[in-house]
Ligand SMILES: [Ca+2]
């Protein structure tokens with residue numbers, strides 16, 4: 021853990037996450053997506069009760085750093101089930117009023133918001149996540 | 160995982176208590192004005208899309224080949240494009256397919272009075288009663304009671320035939336998830352059915368499973384053991400025919416792209432809509448192409464792209480289906496000609512007729528399904544490929560039965 | 573928007589200057605070791621997938637019906653599953669389809685020597701030279717010079733036949749975008765072709781357009797005006813046949829879901845890969861199912877879901893194709909039997925043969941295409957539906973020509 025500047029993780033600045041090149045796609049997608057002017061990474065990716073927030077950071081921070089040390093970065097980085105649940109809670113935290121009718125059902129809401137809102141968090145799937153759309157820089 | 164949210168209390172305190180199985184949607188509408196007012200809109204939609212929409216044009220005028228395909232059956236007399244839920248009662252009463260012998264079963268999917276009637280008299284008595292007589296107990300089109308339980312507003316299976324068909328497959332719908340119910344609730348009506356026995360008991364042919372091959376097998380077995388031989392006899396070919404009707408549920412759930420990705424009927428046909436602050440499910444159920452921004456836009460950012468694809472897919476399916484129809488009609492006329500010959504081989508003629516029956520079951524599964532293939536494009540096209548092959552085999556078999564190629568009119572091919 | 577990141581290639585100063593049209597990939601590899609080392613991997617891949625992969629098994633042993641379908645042609649003697657780019661030279665030299673009369677044209681898509689040779693001698697001379705003689709000038713398999721311009725590393729059209737075919741459609745490839753070139757560069761080779769005239773001039777049948785209907789029309793016209801009559805005559809049916817070959821480009825670009833969404837061949841077959849800090853396009857071109865996490869994962873979050881769908885689609889296509897093959901073989905045997913009858917109607921027999929030819933063009937467009945339908949599922953299935961219909965019509969026409977149904981062997985149907 022000494023090899024990384026771990027304290028940088030405690031901030032709220034999105035460019036912190038983007039310290040790692042592997043996070044480029046997520047960063048670029050967020051930057052060009054609908055939420056850029058409203059939210060930062062931590063608004064979605066960490067729990068917002070004070071204590072759990074830092075607990076989660078420690079846990080996923082460990083994942084991040086070990087992934088680097090052992091050079092086993094997955095080919096395609098994908099959100100884990102647990103972090104999806106955290107994000108879902110955060111969607112609801114902000115959009116509670118809008119979605120209250122969805123939760124009135126006596127049956128459990130068994131889907132993630134981003135099952136439908138697939139491009140809301142990180143921009144257009146297959147477009148902003150991909151390098152091929154660099155139309156402006158080529159030809 | 161939504162524990163940080165208030166327990167599921169309704170934002171709005173219910174204004175009135177709704178009686179169990181209440182047929183009158185206006186009562187429910189006092190508590191849920193958005194859902195009620197959007198449901199009412201289904202009564203007046205009359206926009207047309209390339210292959211669907213709510214303009215109740217005659218399918219027989221649009222494609223006169225259907226008159227030949229259904230020769231000898233009510234569907235060759237009157238068969239219209241369907242429209243929104245609020246028209247169900249008007250339309251079933253107006254169709255020329257209904258006559259003196261029509262049983263009550265024909266009301267099964269047309270009214271919110273049904274859950275109450277089934278509860279009182281049971282489905283067997285409901286189905287056995289003549290259509291005209293049962294009609295005196297019915298005054299509501301489709302409504303809230305066809306889909307929801309009044310007390311909890313949960314989505315429920317209301318049609319006893321669906322509960323029985325699921326049970327026959329060993330499935331207990333009360334264990335289904337909410338997302339599953341957003342599809343299953345439509346299966347109360349949007350499914351293939353037949354009338355079993357003298358009591359005209361409403362039955363879904365799902366014992367072997369719900370895909371086309373399993374349904375075709377079901378009807379092959381019911382023919383063999385005599386339990387259900389035919390819907391009608393074809394006037395020209397003499398084959399014992401089966402009419403397939405609106406198998407949206409069976410077709411969509413047969414491994415379609417969207418079904419496998421976890422998408423439900425309600426996601427496209429009842430997308431969330433905003434009125435002021437709150438989102439609710441629009442109850443103005445119609446062609447999603449009429450509000451694609453909302454119906455497809457949440458999942459697909461490029462709505463122009465997906466709607467263009469719908470057109471591409473539907474055109475492909477329509478063209479392929481047209482070729483299938485020509486092949487079936489060629490089979491029909493060849494069988495008819497063969498049957499008219501004195502020396503025809505009776506066994507081979509029977510084989511030809513059974514091939515005609517089989518071929519038309521496959522074709523009608525796509526023709527009667529209302530999305531022109533979109534709900535499951537690959538499945539539509541492989542089914543049509545099979546239907547064409549079977550139709551041509553029927554024609555070849557008829558030639559064999561005749562022994563001579565004279566039965567092949569050039570225009571029949 | 574990645575102005576904040578340097579593209580990996582620009583960062584590295586070129587170590588050596590690469591001569592224009594340099595055939596030796598190892599030279600280019602000094603500057604681009606990642607691309608070179610991954611290209612080399614294509615030589616030793618030998619994994620099998622359900623319908624593809626790099627194990628060069630005999631297609632004829634896997635499905636002996638192909639021997640009948642190609643009766644009288646080299647493809648009935650030797651026809652293998654294709655493998656990675658580094659094997660191209662070995663494989664073209666080993667195949668039994670090559671003989672004394674084989675022209676140089678067969679080297680067109682097999683070597684990075686070609687761009688240099690075409691530049692020196694011109695394509696007409698290249699094609700006319702006997703295969704054996706031309707072979708003495710060739711010692712490299714596919715390599716960098718087949719796709720890139722040395723000076724700029726841009727993707728380029730290197731095959732003169734492609735440049736001409738595009739020009740015939742009024743298209744100027746130098747105006748194409750980078751994303752378009754990521755597909756078009758594969759069209760240097762992954763396309764249907766034929767040998768025109770005595771000079772065996774390499775030609776793509778694209779004058780009417782590149783979809784199957786337009787290609788079939790092209791061959792109908794070239795038959796009618798005598799400019800190109802056939803690849804071979806079918807040994808059993810006597811029909812003048814066309815062999816379709818690897819039409820990946822034409823099939824994929826025919827309004828497929830992915831093509832219309834802006835996806836290119838290289839997105840799936842050469843996905844960006846990481847080695848340490850560097851990101852580059854893998855040049856280990858192979859079945860994307862062997863590295864689906866990378867190949868599909870960039871766009872699809874649920875890789876398990878999409879690979880399962882590939883299987884569903886391929887199974888559907890394989891089953892439907894199998895039925896088509898049976899129908900074509902039934903046509904072949906019926907035509908053969910009819911032709912053997914003394915009193916056969918010659919005009920009708922010719923019609924039957926032309927229907928056999930047409931049907932097999934459609935079938936082979938899907939059979940010769942290497943994705944078992946995945947590149948464009950709906951298009952695959954509608955094409956097969958049409959092929960089956962045409963094959964059965966060929967069979968019916970043969971019966972008509974014979975006048976009697978005796979030519980219908982039961983097993984043929
Ligand atoms: Ca309609």
Ligand SMILES: [Ca+2]
Nearest residue numbers: 625626654655
């Ligand atoms: Ca291969």
